[in-house]
Amino acid sequence: MPRDRFLVSIGGRDLELSNLDKLMYPAAGFTKGEVIDYYTRVGPVILPHLAGRAVTRIRYPNGVEGAHFFEKNKPGGTPDWVRLETLPVPGSTMSRETIDFVVVDDLPTLVWLANLAALELHTPQWRVGADPDLLVVDLDPGAPAGLRECSAVAVLMRDRLADDGVAAYPKTSGKKGMQLCCPISGRQDSETVSRYAKRVAEELAAMVPGSITAKMAKAVRPGKVFIDWSQNAAAKTTVTPYSLRAQEFPTASTPLTWDEVEAVATGAAEPHHYRAAEVLERVEEHGDLLADLLTEGPLLP
Secondary structure: OOOOEEEEEEOOEEEEEEOOOOEEEHHHOEEHHHHHHHHHHHHHHHHHHHOOOEEEEEEOOOOOOOOOEEEOEOOOOOOOOOEEEEEEOOOOOOOOOEEEEEEOOOHHHHHHHHHOOEEEEEEOOEOOOOOEOEEEEEEEEOOOOOHHHHHHHHHHHHHHHHHOOOOOEEEEOOOOOEEEEEEOOOOOOHHHHHHHHHHHHHHHHHHOOOOEEOOOOHHHOOOOEEEEHHHHOOOOOEEOOOOEOOOOOOEEOOEOOHHHHHHHHHOOOOOOOOEHHHHHHHHHHHOOOOHHHHOOOOOOO
């Protein structure tokens, strides 16, 4: 076996890891081995949010400064123990009626994807064969608005959703914005969920038109926070909690407490995008701040 390849056994599965010294985040000196180590250590909290969901990967074979590609279909050489689900993909850019999606139900599959340089993991709001069990509110700031403005809008959105009995849990996107994730019943289709999200987004935009927009047009977004209600469409995915992001440094989509969000919104704390090591420290301190997403939520009005 070449010197840059290593056989390991994880959860009773044999995997071949390769090129562990390759820089994935050159500016941070963060290697592929460290990517695999991060996903291994964050496994206990990320796996419940991946389980049962068809995962879209964004792969960076030569690191974040190199070329990348989106991957939905199973890659060549997929081990026979990896769970696959054949699902319809209407409107596929590859003119395929179905795709064999990877489902990450266990640590060996997660490590296998990390070894393929799948830095980013994105999942839909539904589990295979079911209606959405999550409502996601994506808060996308248009410069010069940033994470502070997103935090202020997040508090408004939290309170508005609470009026309908919907609990919201915040996380950073790992890039410039953030998301609110809300457990729902899993007994309403994606069109119903999207309509509800759009209605609430438009309410807030009407309430604070100078700071919030619910319109897709990029021309109206500068200086405002766009509440992207469309993320709840069945064909859309959102970055999975704890997933790394392909930025200059290895940031991750990080669950937050509402105290942290309010502190940023009021100016009591500085906005912060958490890196891999910080996320692992937070997991050790808090556990999974999004654990409540794994329990059934309410029907949407």
